[in-house]
Amino acid sequence: MAGVLKFPDNFLLGTATSPTQVEGHVVNEWTDYVAADGGHCRMACNHYHRYAEDVEWMAQLGVNAYRMGIEWSRLQSAPYAPLNQKELERYIDLLDQLKTASITPMVVLHHFSNPPWVTAGGGWLSPAAVPAFVDYTTKLVPTLKDRVWLWNTFNEPDTYASLTYLLGGFPPFHKWHFMSYRKVIKHMAEAHMRASRVIRSAGNGGRTPEIGIAKNWTFFGAFQKFALWDQLLAGISHHTFNRFVLKQFFGGRRREASTFLGVNYYGLARFKNLQPTVPAGGARPEQLAQLGVVCDDMFERHPGGLGTVLRDFHRRYGLPLYVTEHGAAAADEDFRIRDLTAHLRELRGAINDGVDARGFFYWSLLDNFEWQFGYSKKFGLVSVDFSDGTLPRRMTRVGEFYRGICRTAREVTH
Numbered sequence: 001m002a003g004v005l006k007f008p009d010n011f012l013l014g015t016a017t018s019p020t021q022v023e024g025h026v027v028n029e030w031t032d033y034v035a036a037d038g039g040h041c042r043m044a045c046n047h048y049h050r051y052a053e054d055v056e057w058m059a060q061l062g063v064n065a066y067r068m069g070i071e072w073s074r075l076q077s078a079p080y081a082p083l084n085q086k087e088l089e090r091y092i093d094l095l096d097q098l099k100t101a102s103i104t105p106m107v108v109l110h111h112f113s114n115p116p117w118v119t120a121g122g123g124w125l126s127p128a129a130v131p132a133f134v135d136y137t138t139k140l141v142p143t144l145k146d147r148v149w150l151w152n153t154f155n156e157p158d159t160y161a162s163l164t165y166l167l168g169g170f171p172p173f174h175k176w177h178f179m180s181y182r183k184v185i186k187h188m189a190e191a192h193m194r195a196s197r198v199i200r201s202a203g204n205g206g207r208t209p210e211i212g213i214a215k216n217w218t219f220f221g222a223f224q225k226f227a228l229w230d231q232l233l234a235g236i237s238h239h240t241f242n243r244f245v246l247k248q249f250f251g252g253r254r255r256e257a258s259t260f261l262g263v264n265y266y267g268l269a270r271f272k273n274l275q276p277t278v279p280a281g282g283a284r285p286e287q288l289a290q291l292g293v294v295c296d297d298m299f300e301r302h303p304g305g306l307g308t309v310l311r312d313f314h315r316r317y318g319l320p321l322y323v324t325e326h327g328a329a330a331a332d333e334d335f336r337i338r339d340l341t342a343h344l345r346e347l348r349g350a351i352n353d354g355v356d357a358r359g360f361f362y363w364s365l366l367d368n369f370e371w372q373f374g375y376s377k378k379f380g381l382v383s384v385d386f387s388d389g390t391l392p393r394r395m396t397r398v399g400e401f402y403r404g405i406c407r408t409a410r411e412v413t414h
């Protein structure tokens with residue numbers, strides 16, 4: 001196995017989190033939100049105060065990269081306001097600790113959350129969000145440019161826009177507002193274009209900045225081959241969530257705004273009687289077991305799809321690729337280890353075929369606040385016991401396994 005799972009020189013083997021899910025003490029549209037399990041994000045993993053310890057966990061894992069968010073709502077309390085220095089310094093300290101641990105940061109600028117004044121102004125439905133985001137970027141990027149060269153402007157614009165305006169899962173919980181969905185994607189694509197110019201012109205202390213988005217990629221299908229309605233729904237989903245979004249961000253000359261494309265890959269959603277047969281879509285585990293669907297606590301697994309999407313993106317856009325997220329949530333750690341192995345094999349296979357993939361970020365470093373599902377989904381390489389007020393961390397067997405992968409990869413690179 002070790003032979004198969006070696007990666008090229010300078011390959012980033014990392015892990016990922018997002019501010020609302022781990023930091024705690026955030027004031028954004030999630031602060032008052034109560035998830036299906038009764039959980040809320042007010043404390044989360046308290047990474048806000050415990051980041052030094054969490055960097056140590058990363059060092060123990062042996063990862064050489066960390067995809068982390070910077071929370072806009074912490075830094076700008078009003079439109080076009082100067083950045084909050086104290087909060088900025090906290091992030092700078094985190095970045096410095098990562099540097100000491102030889103961990104390369106990839107910074108995400110938008111991960112499903114906004115400052116309250118953006119929300120009050122209509123969120124991303126309003127064209128005003130675009131210049132506000134560009135202003136924030138213009139103030140933030142020069143302060144970090146000596147510490148950060150990998151910039152991920154938007155995390156999964158597709159997931160964000162669909163859960164806010166189509167599926168009703170994220171605040172403001174609207175359903176089937178197709179025009180709103182499209183508008184949000186268009187505004188985010190516009191903001192990405194403009195922010196990418198800002199990042200480019202800010203330059204970087206040592207190396208040229210890299211700029212990209214993280215696109216969620218889900219395969220859609222029909223559970224029964226000849227179920228026409230299910231096929232139609234799969235086709236519409238593919239067009240809406242995949243094709244339309246890629247066109248907005250990468251169509252024509254827009255592609256030039258990005259120097260890489262990030263892929264968040266979890267798997268497959270197949271429809272049966274117009275319902276997705278995945279736990280994240282509400283299907284019951286017993287029903288899925290009966291249907292023979294292999295899934296984690298969220299999506300149907302489809303490791304081969306990772307190779308397919310990487311090859312397809314490589315052919316289509318010719319950009320360097322990062323797997324900006326992949327992981328599995330399950331109580332069964334052997335299942336998670338098998339899942340990780342299968343996906344890394346696919347990634348390695350794609351690289352062998354000439355795909356320029358430069359990194360893999362396991363979702364997630366810690367068990368955390370999984371949006372609508374609260375604390376019920378265990379994605380962490382390091383587990384967190386949320387029933388204990390001290391939020392103790394513990395290395396999982398998946399973490400031990402990933403450490404082995406990181407160590408093996410290192411033998412090649414150094």
Ligand code: FCB
Nearest residue numbers: 018155156159216363370
């Ligand atoms: C992705 C999100 C991330 C997390 C994982 C499980 O869609 O980017 O925040 O919720 O799914």
